[in-house]
Amino acid sequence: MDVVGYSLKEEEIKEIVSKLEAFRSSLFLDLVVLMDDGGRLIAYSPYVDGQRPIAYRVAVVGAATVGAVDQLESIISSKRHMFFAGTDKNMYIHVISPKFLLASVFSHKVPLGSVKLFKEKLSKDLASILDKALSRMEKKVIRFEDIAL
Amino acid sequence: MNLRILYHGLGMAGKTTNLEKLREIYAEYVSDRMHQQTTEGRTVYLDMLSLNLRTKSGNGEVWISLFTTPGQERFRLLRGWLFGHVDGIVFVIDSSRSLEENLRAYEELRKYGLLKVPMVVQANKRDVPNPLPIEVIKEAFRGFTVVEAIAREGQGVAETFREILREVLNAKASVG
Numbered sequence A: 001m002d003v004v005g006y007s008l009k010e011e012e013i014k015e016i017v018s019k020l021e022a023f024r025s026s027l028f029l030d031l032v033v034l035m036d037d038g039g040r041l042i043a044y045s046p047y048v049d050g051q052r053p054i055a056y057r058v059a060v061v062g063a064a065t066v067g068a069v070d071q072l073e074s075i076i077s078s079k080r081h082m083f084f085a086g087t088d089k090n091m092y093i094h095v096i097s098p099k100f101l102l103a104s105v106f107s108h109k110v111p112l113g114s115v116k117l118f119k120e121k122l123s124k125d126l127a128s129i130l131d132k133a134l135s136r137m138e139k140k141v142i143r144f145e146d147i148a149l
Numbered sequence B: 001m002n003l004r005i006l007y008h009g010l011g012m013a014g015k016t017t018n019l020e021k022l023r024e025i026y027a028e029y030v031s032d033r034m035h036q037q038t039t040e041g042r043t044v045y046l047d048m049l050s051l052n053l054r055t056k057s058g059n060g061e062v063w064i065s066l067f068t069t070p071g072q073e074r075f076r077l078l079r080g081w082l083f084g085h086v087d088g089i090v091f092v093i094d095s096s097r098s099l100e101e102n103l104r105a106y107e108e109l110r111k112y113g114l115l116k117v118p119m120v121v122q123a124n125k126r127d128v129p130n131p132l133p134i135e136v137i138k139e140a141f142r143g144f145t146v147v148e149a150i151a152r153e154g155q156g157v158a159e160t161f162r163e164i165l166r167e168v169l170n171a172k173a174s175v176g
Helices: A010-027 A047-075 A111-132 B015-025 B073-083 B097-113 B134-140 B157-175
Strands: A031-036 A043-045 A081-085 A089-095 A100-107 B002-011 B030-035 B041-055 B061-068 B086-093 B119-124 B145-148
Touching: A010 A031, A010 A043, A010 A100, A010 A111, A031 A047, A043 A047, A043 B119, A047 A081, A047 A089, A047 A100, A047 B030, A047 B041, A047 B073, A089 A111, A100 A111, A100 B134, B002 B015, B002 B157, B015 B030, B015 B041, B015 B086, B015 B157, B041 B073, B073 B097, B086 B097, B086 B157, B097 B134, B097 B157, B119 B157, B134 B145, B145 B157
Parallel strands: B002 B061, B002 B086, B086 B119, B119 B145
Antiparallel strands: A031 A043, A031 A100, A081 A089, A089 A100, B030 B041, B041 B061
Protein backbone atom coordinates (compact mmCIF):
# COMPACT_ATOMS: atom_id res chain seq x y z
CA MET A 1 0.00 0.00 0.00
CA ASP A 2 1.18 3.49 -0.78
CA VAL A 3 1.83 5.33 2.42
CA VAL A 4 2.76 8.97 2.17
CA GLY A 5 6.18 8.90 3.75
CA TYR A 6 6.15 12.46 5.06
CA SER A 7 3.90 14.82 6.93
CA LEU A 8 3.98 18.59 6.83
CA LYS A 9 2.59 20.71 9.65
CA GLU A 10 0.34 23.66 8.92
CA GLU A 11 3.06 26.18 9.87
CA GLU A 12 5.61 24.41 7.68
CA ILE A 13 3.30 24.63 4.67
CA LYS A 14 2.86 28.35 5.36
CA GLU A 15 6.64 28.75 5.51
CA ILE A 16 7.05 26.87 2.22
CA VAL A 17 4.36 29.00 0.56
CA SER A 18 6.12 32.18 1.69
CA LYS A 19 9.45 30.92 0.29
CA LEU A 20 7.78 30.00 -3.01
CA GLU A 21 6.13 33.41 -3.05
CA ALA A 22 9.46 35.21 -2.53
CA PHE A 23 11.06 33.10 -5.29
CA ARG A 24 8.18 33.71 -7.69
CA SER A 25 7.86 37.45 -7.14
CA SER A 26 11.59 38.19 -7.23
CA LEU A 27 11.94 36.48 -10.63
CA PHE A 28 8.53 37.56 -12.00
CA LEU A 29 7.44 33.94 -12.51
CA ASP A 30 3.82 33.09 -13.27
CA LEU A 31 3.49 29.99 -11.14
CA VAL A 32 5.66 27.87 -8.85
CA VAL A 33 4.53 24.42 -7.72
CA LEU A 34 6.07 22.08 -5.17
CA MET A 35 4.99 18.45 -5.47
CA ASP A 36 6.17 15.01 -4.49
CA ASP A 37 7.32 12.28 -6.85
CA GLY A 38 3.83 10.77 -6.85
CA GLY A 39 2.29 14.01 -8.14
CA ARG A 40 0.78 15.11 -4.83
CA LEU A 41 0.46 18.86 -4.65
CA ILE A 42 2.24 20.27 -1.59
CA ALA A 43 2.28 24.04 -2.11
CA TYR A 44 2.09 26.62 -4.84
CA SER A 45 2.41 30.31 -5.51
CA PRO A 46 0.49 32.52 -6.17
CA TYR A 47 -1.55 30.96 -3.37
CA VAL A 48 -5.04 31.85 -4.59
CA ASP A 49 -7.98 29.48 -5.03
CA GLY A 50 -8.21 30.03 -8.79
CA GLN A 51 -4.69 28.66 -9.25
CA ARG A 52 -5.28 25.44 -7.33
CA PRO A 53 -6.67 23.28 -10.20
CA ILE A 54 -3.83 24.47 -12.44
CA ALA A 55 -1.23 23.77 -9.75
CA TYR A 56 -2.83 20.36 -9.18
CA ARG A 57 -2.54 19.53 -12.87
CA VAL A 58 1.07 20.73 -13.00
CA ALA A 59 1.85 18.49 -10.00
CA VAL A 60 0.30 15.36 -11.50
CA VAL A 61 1.53 15.80 -15.06
CA GLY A 62 4.95 17.07 -13.96
CA ALA A 63 5.59 14.10 -11.70
CA ALA A 64 4.20 11.65 -14.26
CA THR A 65 6.44 13.11 -16.94
CA VAL A 66 9.48 12.83 -14.72
CA GLY A 67 8.39 9.25 -13.96
CA ALA A 68 7.98 8.46 -17.65
CA VAL A 69 11.26 10.09 -18.65
CA ASP A 70 12.97 7.90 -16.05
CA GLN A 71 12.41 5.13 -18.59
CA LEU A 72 14.64 7.04 -21.02
CA GLU A 73 17.30 7.59 -18.41
CA SER A 74 19.79 5.25 -20.02
CA ILE A 75 19.51 7.23 -23.25
CA ILE A 76 19.48 10.85 -22.11
CA SER A 77 21.07 10.54 -18.65
CA SER A 78 19.42 13.59 -17.13
CA LYS A 79 16.78 13.15 -14.49
CA ARG A 80 17.62 16.24 -12.46
CA HIS A 81 15.67 18.73 -14.55
CA MET A 82 13.41 19.15 -17.55
CA PHE A 83 12.63 22.20 -19.64
CA PHE A 84 9.58 22.71 -21.82
CA ALA A 85 9.51 25.67 -24.20
CA GLY A 86 5.95 26.68 -25.03
CA THR A 87 4.68 29.28 -27.46
CA ASP A 88 3.84 31.76 -24.71
CA LYS A 89 5.41 30.32 -21.62
CA ASN A 90 8.09 27.96 -20.46
CA MET A 91 8.15 25.36 -17.75
CA TYR A 92 11.19 24.22 -15.81
CA ILE A 93 10.95 21.22 -13.52
CA HIS A 94 13.78 20.18 -11.30
CA VAL A 95 14.21 17.38 -8.83
CA ILE A 96 15.13 18.97 -5.51
CA SER A 97 15.47 15.63 -3.71
CA PRO A 98 14.55 12.06 -4.62
CA LYS A 99 11.10 12.72 -3.14
CA PHE A 100 10.28 16.31 -4.12
CA LEU A 101 10.01 18.27 -7.38
CA LEU A 102 9.63 21.94 -8.14
CA ALA A 103 7.98 23.32 -11.28
CA SER A 104 8.29 26.93 -12.41
CA VAL A 105 6.14 28.46 -15.14
CA PHE A 106 7.33 31.72 -16.66
CA SER A 107 7.15 33.92 -19.75
CA HIS A 108 9.87 34.16 -22.38
CA LYS A 109 10.97 37.48 -20.88
CA VAL A 110 12.36 35.64 -17.85
CA PRO A 111 15.81 34.16 -18.53
CA LEU A 112 16.05 30.45 -17.77
CA GLY A 113 19.50 31.07 -16.27
CA SER A 114 18.06 33.18 -13.46
CA VAL A 115 15.49 30.49 -12.63
CA LYS A 116 18.25 27.87 -12.50
CA LEU A 117 20.43 30.08 -10.34
CA PHE A 118 17.83 31.07 -7.76
CA LYS A 119 16.22 27.65 -7.50
CA GLU A 120 19.46 26.40 -5.97
CA LYS A 121 19.02 28.72 -3.00
CA LEU A 122 15.32 27.90 -2.76
CA SER A 123 16.09 24.17 -2.80
CA LYS A 124 18.49 24.58 0.12
CA ASP A 125 15.93 26.66 2.03
CA LEU A 126 13.23 24.04 1.48
CA ALA A 127 15.49 21.08 2.23
CA SER A 128 15.51 21.59 6.01
CA ILE A 129 11.70 21.73 6.18
CA LEU A 130 11.22 18.79 3.83
CA ASP A 131 13.81 16.68 5.62
CA LYS A 132 11.90 17.13 8.89
CA ALA A 133 8.64 16.25 7.12
CA LEU A 134 10.21 13.07 5.78
CA SER A 135 10.87 11.88 9.30
CA ARG A 136 7.15 12.02 10.10
CA MET A 137 4.31 9.93 8.71
CA GLU A 138 0.88 11.17 7.71
CA LYS A 139 -1.66 10.56 10.48
CA LYS A 140 -4.68 12.46 9.25
CA VAL A 141 -7.82 10.33 9.50
CA ILE A 142 -11.02 10.95 7.55
CA ARG A 143 -13.66 8.21 7.54
CA PHE A 144 -15.97 7.36 4.65
CA GLU A 145 -18.97 8.36 6.81
CA ASP A 146 -17.44 11.85 7.22
CA ILE A 147 -17.54 12.60 3.52
CA ALA A 148 -20.38 14.61 2.02
CA LEU A 149 -21.01 12.52 -1.07
CA MET B 1 -5.95 14.50 2.28
CA ASN B 2 -4.91 13.26 -1.16
CA LEU B 3 -6.03 9.83 -2.37
CA ARG B 4 -5.08 8.08 -5.56
CA ILE B 5 -7.20 5.30 -6.95
CA LEU B 6 -6.16 3.27 -9.96
CA TYR B 7 -8.53 1.54 -12.38
CA HIS B 8 -6.70 -1.43 -13.83
CA GLY B 9 -7.72 -4.21 -16.21
CA LEU B 10 -7.43 -5.45 -19.77
CA GLY B 11 -7.45 -3.04 -22.71
CA MET B 12 -11.05 -2.01 -23.53
CA ALA B 13 -12.39 -3.45 -20.27
CA GLY B 14 -14.15 -0.13 -19.59
CA LYS B 15 -11.71 1.76 -17.35
CA THR B 16 -11.98 5.09 -19.16
CA THR B 17 -15.75 4.64 -19.45
CA ASN B 18 -15.88 4.40 -15.65
CA LEU B 19 -14.08 7.74 -15.32
CA GLU B 20 -16.27 9.37 -17.94
CA LYS B 21 -19.42 8.24 -16.14
CA LEU B 22 -18.05 9.33 -12.77
CA ARG B 23 -17.39 12.73 -14.28
CA GLU B 24 -21.09 12.97 -15.13
CA ILE B 25 -22.34 11.51 -11.85
CA TYR B 26 -20.13 13.66 -9.62
CA ALA B 27 -20.00 16.70 -11.92
CA GLU B 28 -20.21 19.15 -9.01
CA TYR B 29 -17.05 17.71 -7.43
CA VAL B 30 -14.89 17.52 -10.58
CA SER B 31 -11.84 19.76 -10.44
CA ASP B 32 -10.02 18.43 -13.50
CA ARG B 33 -10.14 15.81 -16.24
CA MET B 34 -7.20 14.75 -18.38
CA HIS B 35 -7.22 12.09 -21.03
CA GLN B 36 -4.28 11.59 -23.32
CA GLN B 37 -5.58 9.41 -26.12
CA THR B 38 -4.90 8.26 -29.66
CA THR B 39 -7.10 9.28 -32.60
CA GLU B 40 -8.91 5.96 -32.07
CA GLY B 41 -9.74 6.99 -28.51
CA ARG B 42 -7.34 4.59 -26.83
CA THR B 43 -5.65 5.80 -23.65
CA VAL B 44 -1.94 6.44 -24.04
CA TYR B 45 -0.59 7.40 -20.65
CA LEU B 46 -2.52 9.80 -18.50
CA ASP B 47 -6.22 9.31 -17.99
CA MET B 48 -7.14 11.13 -14.80
CA LEU B 49 -10.27 12.43 -13.15
CA SER B 50 -9.74 14.69 -10.19
CA LEU B 51 -12.49 15.10 -7.58
CA ASN B 52 -12.51 17.50 -4.68
CA LEU B 53 -14.79 16.26 -1.89
CA ARG B 54 -15.47 17.92 1.44
CA THR B 55 -16.29 16.40 4.79
CA LYS B 56 -19.79 16.87 6.23
CA SER B 57 -18.38 19.10 8.95
CA GLY B 58 -16.93 21.32 6.23
CA ASN B 59 -13.49 21.57 7.76
CA GLY B 60 -11.85 18.75 5.83
CA GLU B 61 -11.00 18.33 2.17
CA VAL B 62 -10.33 15.14 0.25
CA TRP B 63 -8.68 15.38 -3.15
CA ILE B 64 -9.15 12.18 -5.10
CA SER B 65 -7.25 11.37 -8.28
CA LEU B 66 -8.70 8.51 -10.28
CA PHE B 67 -6.34 7.06 -12.85
CA THR B 68 -6.63 4.33 -15.42
CA THR B 69 -3.78 2.30 -16.81
CA PRO B 70 -3.32 2.17 -20.57
CA GLY B 71 -4.53 -1.38 -21.21
CA GLN B 72 -2.40 -2.13 -24.23
CA GLU B 73 0.64 -4.28 -23.60
CA ARG B 74 3.11 -1.91 -25.26
CA PHE B 75 2.48 0.72 -22.56
CA ARG B 76 3.52 -1.61 -19.80
CA LEU B 77 6.83 0.24 -19.61
CA LEU B 78 5.07 3.36 -18.34
CA ARG B 79 3.05 1.66 -15.64
CA GLY B 80 5.78 1.83 -13.02
CA TRP B 81 4.95 5.40 -12.08
CA LEU B 82 1.20 4.78 -11.98
CA PHE B 83 1.53 1.60 -9.96
CA GLY B 84 4.06 3.16 -7.62
CA HIS B 85 1.72 5.70 -6.09
CA VAL B 86 -1.70 4.26 -5.39
CA ASP B 87 -3.92 4.04 -2.31
CA GLY B 88 -6.57 1.79 -3.85
CA ILE B 89 -7.30 -0.28 -6.95
CA VAL B 90 -10.45 -1.00 -8.91
CA PHE B 91 -9.83 -4.10 -10.95
CA VAL B 92 -12.15 -3.93 -13.96
CA ILE B 93 -13.08 -7.31 -15.40
CA ASP B 94 -14.22 -7.57 -18.98
CA SER B 95 -17.06 -10.09 -18.77
CA SER B 96 -16.87 -10.71 -22.52
CA ARG B 97 -13.43 -12.28 -22.15
CA SER B 98 -12.18 -15.38 -20.39
CA LEU B 99 -11.13 -15.48 -16.76
CA GLU B 100 -7.62 -16.44 -17.85
CA GLU B 101 -7.26 -13.29 -19.95
CA ASN B 102 -8.52 -11.10 -17.11
CA LEU B 103 -6.21 -12.80 -14.65
CA ARG B 104 -3.26 -11.88 -16.86
CA ALA B 105 -3.94 -8.23 -16.04
CA TYR B 106 -4.37 -9.11 -12.36
CA GLU B 107 -1.01 -10.83 -12.42
CA GLU B 108 0.60 -7.45 -13.10
CA LEU B 109 -0.60 -6.19 -9.72
CA ARG B 110 1.18 -9.07 -8.06
CA LYS B 111 4.34 -8.33 -10.02
CA TYR B 112 4.34 -4.74 -8.81
CA GLY B 113 3.69 -5.82 -5.20
CA LEU B 114 0.21 -4.29 -5.05
CA LEU B 115 -1.72 -7.20 -3.57
CA LYS B 116 -1.90 -5.51 -0.15
CA VAL B 117 -3.47 -2.36 -1.56
CA PRO B 118 -7.25 -2.16 -0.92
CA MET B 119 -9.02 -3.47 -4.02
CA VAL B 120 -12.55 -3.71 -5.35
CA VAL B 121 -13.43 -5.88 -8.34
CA GLN B 122 -15.85 -4.55 -10.90
CA ALA B 123 -17.42 -7.16 -13.18
CA ASN B 124 -18.12 -4.94 -16.17
CA LYS B 125 -20.05 -5.55 -19.39
CA ARG B 126 -22.70 -7.71 -17.72
CA ASP B 127 -24.97 -7.05 -20.71
CA VAL B 128 -22.87 -8.98 -23.26
CA PRO B 129 -24.23 -12.33 -24.56
CA ASN B 130 -22.90 -15.19 -22.42
CA PRO B 131 -20.94 -13.09 -19.95
CA LEU B 132 -18.32 -14.69 -17.75
CA PRO B 133 -20.47 -16.19 -14.94
CA ILE B 134 -20.51 -13.98 -11.86
CA GLU B 135 -20.01 -17.05 -9.63
CA VAL B 136 -16.73 -17.76 -11.43
CA ILE B 137 -15.56 -14.18 -10.85
CA LYS B 138 -16.59 -14.22 -7.19
CA GLU B 139 -14.83 -17.53 -6.68
CA ALA B 140 -11.64 -16.27 -8.34
CA PHE B 141 -11.70 -13.09 -6.26
CA ARG B 142 -12.93 -14.52 -3.00
CA GLY B 143 -12.42 -12.02 -0.18
CA PHE B 144 -12.88 -8.98 -2.42
CA THR B 145 -16.01 -6.93 -2.95
CA VAL B 146 -17.33 -7.67 -6.46
CA VAL B 147 -19.65 -5.11 -8.07
CA GLU B 148 -21.59 -5.96 -11.22
CA ALA B 149 -21.62 -3.17 -13.78
CA ILE B 150 -22.57 -1.97 -17.23
CA ALA B 151 -20.27 1.04 -17.21
CA ARG B 152 -21.34 2.50 -20.54
CA GLU B 153 -24.86 2.82 -19.11
CA GLY B 154 -23.55 4.07 -15.78
CA GLN B 155 -24.72 0.99 -13.89
CA GLY B 156 -22.47 -0.02 -10.99
CA VAL B 157 -20.03 2.84 -11.61
CA ALA B 158 -20.85 4.99 -8.57
CA GLU B 159 -21.27 1.86 -6.42
CA THR B 160 -17.76 0.71 -7.34
CA PHE B 161 -16.30 4.14 -6.57
CA ARG B 162 -18.03 4.36 -3.19
CA GLU B 163 -16.87 0.85 -2.28
CA ILE B 164 -13.22 1.55 -3.07
CA LEU B 165 -13.37 4.91 -1.31
CA ARG B 166 -14.79 3.22 1.78
CA GLU B 167 -12.07 0.55 1.73
CA VAL B 168 -9.24 3.03 1.19
CA LEU B 169 -10.41 5.32 4.01
CA ASN B 170 -10.96 2.35 6.35
CA ALA B 171 -7.45 1.13 5.59
CA LYS B 172 -5.99 4.57 6.25
CA ALA B 173 -7.98 4.93 9.48
CA SER B 174 -6.68 1.60 10.74
CA VAL B 175 -3.09 2.65 9.98
CA GLY B 176 -3.44 6.17 11.37
